Amino acid sequence: MAYPTDRKYTKEHEWITADGTVGITNHAQDSLGDIVFVELPKVGTEITGGRPFGTVESVKAVSDLNAPVSGTVTSVNEALATAPEQVNKDAHGAWMLKIKIKDPADMNGLLSAADYEKFVSEEGGH
Amino acid sequence: MSAVDTSPVVRKTALNAVHRQMGAKMVEFNGWDMPVEYPASIGGGIVAEHMAVRTAVGIFDVSHMGDIRLAGPGALAAVQHISMNDASKLAIGQAQYSALLYPQGTFVDDVIVHRLGEDEYLLVINAGTREKDFNWVRDNTTQFDCNVEHLSDDFTQIAIQGPKAVDVLQKLTDADLSAVKFYWVTRGKFCGLDNILMGRTGYTAEDGFEIYIPSHEATSAHVWYSILDAGKEFGILPCGLGARNTLRLEGKLPLYGHEISDTINVWEAGLDRFCKMDKPEFIGRAALEKAKAEGVKKTLVGLEMVDRGIARDGYKVLDEAGREIGYVTSGSPAPFLKKNIALAYIPPEHSAVGSSVKVEIRGQGVGARVVPTPFYRRPKKA
Numbered sequence: 001m002a003y004p005t006d007r008k009y010t011k012e013h014e015w016i017t018a019d020g021t022v023g024i025t026n027h028a029q030d031s032l033g034d035i036v037f038v039e040l041p042k043v044g045t046e047i048t049g050g051r052p053f054g055t056v057e058s059v060k061a062v063s064d065l066n067a068p069v070s071g072t073v074t075s076v077n078e079a080l081a082t083a084p085e086q087v088n089k090d091a092h093g094a095w096m097l098k099i100k101i102k103d104p105a106d107m108n109g110l111l112s113a114a115d116y117e118k119f120v121s122e123e124g125g126h
Numbered sequence: 127m128s129a130v131d132t133s134p135v136v137r138k139t140a141l142n143a144v145h146r147q148m149g150a151k152m153v154e155f156n157g158w159d160m161p162v163e164y165p166a167s168i169g170g171g172i173v174a175e176h177m178a179v180r181t182a183v184g185i186f187d188v189s190h191m192g193d194i195r196l197a198g199p200g201a202l203a204a205v206q207h208i209s210m211n212d213a214s215k216l217a218i219g220q221a222q223y224s225a226l227l228y229p230q231g232t233f234v235d236d237v238i239v240h241r242l243g244e245d246e247y248l249l250v251i252n253a254g255t256r257e258k259d260f261n262w263v264r265d266n267t268t269q270f271d272c273n274v275e276h277l278s279d280d281f282t283q284i285a286i287q288g289p290k291a292v293d294v295l296q297k298l299t300d301a302d303l304s305a306v307k308f309y310w311v312t313r314g315k316f317c318g319l320d321n322i323l324m325g326r327t328g329y330t331a332e333d334g335f336e337i338y339i340p341s342h343e344a345t346s347a348h349v350w351y352s353i354l355d356a357g358k359e360f361g362i363l364p365c366g367l368g369a370r371n372t373l374r375l376e377g378k379l380p381l382y383g384h385e386i387s388d389t390i391n392v393w394e395a396g397l398d399r400f401c402k403m404d405k406p407e408f409i410g411r412a413a414l415e416k417a418k419a420e421g422v423k424k425t426l427v428g429l430e431m432v433d434r435g436i437a438r439d440g441y442k443v444l445d446e447a448g449r450e451i452g453y454v455t456s457g458s459p460a461p462f463l464k465k466n467i468a469l470a471y472i473p474p475e476h477s478a479v480g481s482s483v484k485v486e487i488r489g490q491g492v493g494a495r496v497v498p499t500p501f502y503r504r505p506k507k508a
Contacts, residue, residue, distance in 0.1 A: 033151070033163055033368070034173045036459045037436055055488065057436055059172040059459050060162065060368050088166075 002117075004092055008068065008107055009116035015092065016068040018107065020099040024056065024065065027120045029091040032058040038080040038087065040065075040096055045073045047099060049106055054096070056087070069106035071099035139189035140282045140346040150366060156254030158190040161366040168364075175369035176461040179330050180502075183288035184365035185353050188329075189341065190253035191283050194263050197246040198272030205247050208266050208409055209239060210392065212402040216241035221309045221325055223400050226262060227410030231391040231417055235259050235382055238327055240311055245272070250283075250327075250336075252382045266409060282346040286353060287334030287373075289504075290360040295335055297356040299324070308333070317352045319345070329370060331377020332504055369461075376460050376502035378428060378469065384439065384455040385426055385469055391417055394471065396426045424452060424471040428499035429483065435492035437468035437485040444484040444491050451476055454485060460501060467501050468494070 003009065003025070007017040013028035029035060037057035047053040052064035053073075075098035080086060086094040101107070111119060136159045145152065148168065150161035164170030178184045196204050205213040211224035218241055226234035235255040240248040251259045260276045267274055286295055296303050299322070301314025306326045316322035319339060328334040339349050354362055371381070380386045385395055392401045392414055401414065431437060437457030445451050457468030468485065476483060479498050484491035 031151075034171050034461075037434075057459075059372060059461065062436075062438060 003113040005113045007113070008110035009113065009119075010066065010068045010110060011119060012064075012066040014066060014068050016107070016110070018104075020071060020074070020101045021095045022068060022097040022099060023093075023095045024087065024091055025116070025120075026091040028063075029088050032056065032061060032063060034059045035084045035087045038084045038096065040076045040080070041073050043073050043076060047071060047073060047097075056084075065096065067099075068110055069099075070102040072102070074098050074100050137190070139187055140341045140343045141187045141189065141350055143343070144347050144350055145187065145364075148364060150364070153367070155367055156190065156252075158253055160190060161187065161364075163366040163368045164364050170363060170366075172366070172368035172372060173461040175363050175365040176372050178361060178363040179288045179332055179334075179365060179369065179373055180462045181289070182361040182363075183286065183290040183294050183334075183357050184330075184363050184369065185350070185357065186285040186287065186365050186370055187282070187350070188285045188336065188370075189282045189346075192251040192253065192256035192259065192276070192278035193281055193283075193338070194249040194251060194260055195246070195275045195277050196249070196263070196267065196272050197243075197275075198270075199245055200267075200270035201245045201247050201272040204267040204270035204272050204274075205239060205249075206405060206408060207270070208263055209237065209249075210401040210408055210410065211239065212405055213239055213241065213247065218243060219311050221311060221327055223309075225386070225392070225397065225400065226259060227392070227408070227414075228388060229409055229413060231393075231410040231413035232388045233382065233386040233390060233392075233395075234262050234388070236380060236386055236397075238325075240325060242311070242323075248277075248323075251278075255382060280341055281338045282341045282349070283336060283338055284350065284353065285328055285330075285334060285336045286357075287328045287330040287332050287365075289333055290357070290362075291332075291334040294353060294357040294360055294362060295324070295337075298352060303335070317349045319349070329379055330373040331379060331500060331502055332373070371456075372458050372461055375456050375458055375467065375469065376463060376500070378500035381456060390471075391422075393417055394422050394424055394426065422474060425474050425477050426455070427470055427472055427477045428497045428501055429454075429457075429468040429470050429485065429494045430497045430501075431466035431468075431485070431492065431494050432482075433493035435485065435487045435490075436466045437470075437487070437492075437494065441468075442486040443470050443472050443494075444486055445476060446482055446484065448484065448491055450486075451483070457485075463501055465501075467497075469499075 047067040311325040443452040452472035
């Protein structure tokens with residue numbers, strides 16, 4: 001799986017673009033399996049880098065969604081409430097949040113596509 | 127690489143390499159390295175595997191299940207002493223759902239008792255309780271004239287489940303499977319192997335069979351692939367423990383450590399119809415008689431989420447005022463029913479069908495109601 005180079009990644013398997021669009025990685029959706037529930041914060045919510053901002057549930061598991069960086073939620077992908085399986089079909093297209101990034105310098109602490117891919121392969125994958 | 131793969135304490139079935147070759151996602155379950163689901167690239171995934179069993183056919187490696195054989199003139203008396211159902215009612219070739227109980231009337235394990243011969247019984251037991259069960263059976267049957275053997279490692283056990291299971295297996299055996307009734311067994315040639323035990327049993331609330339073949343790796347792999355091949359025309363899928371759990375949950379089939387355990391008694395679990403109090407004696411009987419007179423403080427109910435949210439194992443159940451009244455034993459999205467369902471222990475006064483309760487999900491009380499169980503019942507054959 002080639003990870004898009006237009007964004008940054010976390011070790012908790014989220015991605016974020018420079019304009020603040022947030023989602024989870026293909027590796028994350030593959031590990032979770034059939035995604036059936038996505039719980040996201042409301043527009044205007046302040047989220048904190050490294051802290052949970054929502055929940056994603058597959059048939060078998062519940063996982064936190066962690067904020068890659070701090071910011072304020074400006075938009076939520078409401079379509080995922082009724083079609084969470086979109087995340088399985090296209091994890092890098094099915095965004096969850098758009099945020100106004102508090103400090104763009106925080107993005108420097110995240111992984112590049114190549115580093116993330118290396119991290120996932122070293123983690124053993126599934 | 128993950129450390130559990132090489133740890134000597136994690137056990138592998140004879141089909142382990144086959145699962146890995148097929149790309150299954152592996153998890154540790156009760157000390158066993160087992161497939162949880164197969165990859166989407168071969169049509170797998172919990173939902174797809176679950177639907178295959180409900181609408182066509184699926185195949186499961188359940189070799190982690192254990193087997194105990196009791197044989198000898200005192201075998202029936204021994205089985206009667208250690209199990210709650212009435213094994214004297216079994217004809218040769220018949221099986222029954224039953225349980226091994228502690229003197230307190232709580233569960234050592236639930237089992238399927240098969241009567242294989244005049245004085246020969248096979249107990250099929252859970253993976254996580256194998257050693258405990260065998261020791262329990264051996265230690266509590268010393269006064270009877272029968273041999274107790276632990277055969278768990280001798281068999282690869284494969285479950286073929288779903289409305290098309292009989293059609294798939296019939297292609298591979300000379301035994302007339304249509305003549306085998308639910309909870310009966312037969313023997314026959316299967317995939318070229320002689321005298322193979324085939325039971326019309328399962329853990330999916332669907333029609334199906336469980337077969338017992340020698341736990342030789344190449345033989346096991348040959349049988350596994352032969353069944354997949356024979357099932358291709360029916361849309362067969364290999365299925366993992368994920369689908370096995372959601373299938374059994376829709377059918378309200380108990381799972382040890384969840385709905386039944388050493389702290390839950392037969393009446394609380396609602397397994398009355400498998401517990402034959404007209405038998406004069408069995409371990410647990412006296413305590414159950416007393417418990418029946420006293421009445422239960424908690425009872426197992428089915429819940430369906432009314433509001434948006436998924437109840438999970440261990441979540442608290444609250445009354446409408448938000449007071450804690452019980453707990454979820456198993457909860458999941460139900461792939462066939464397309465609802466979020468759960469089994470829970472709550473006090474009898476809240477247990478009437480239609481009662482409103484809440485399930486605490488991440489600190490919030492989310493609305494649910496008590497519904498009839500089983501959640502799913504397989505359609506009667508036309």
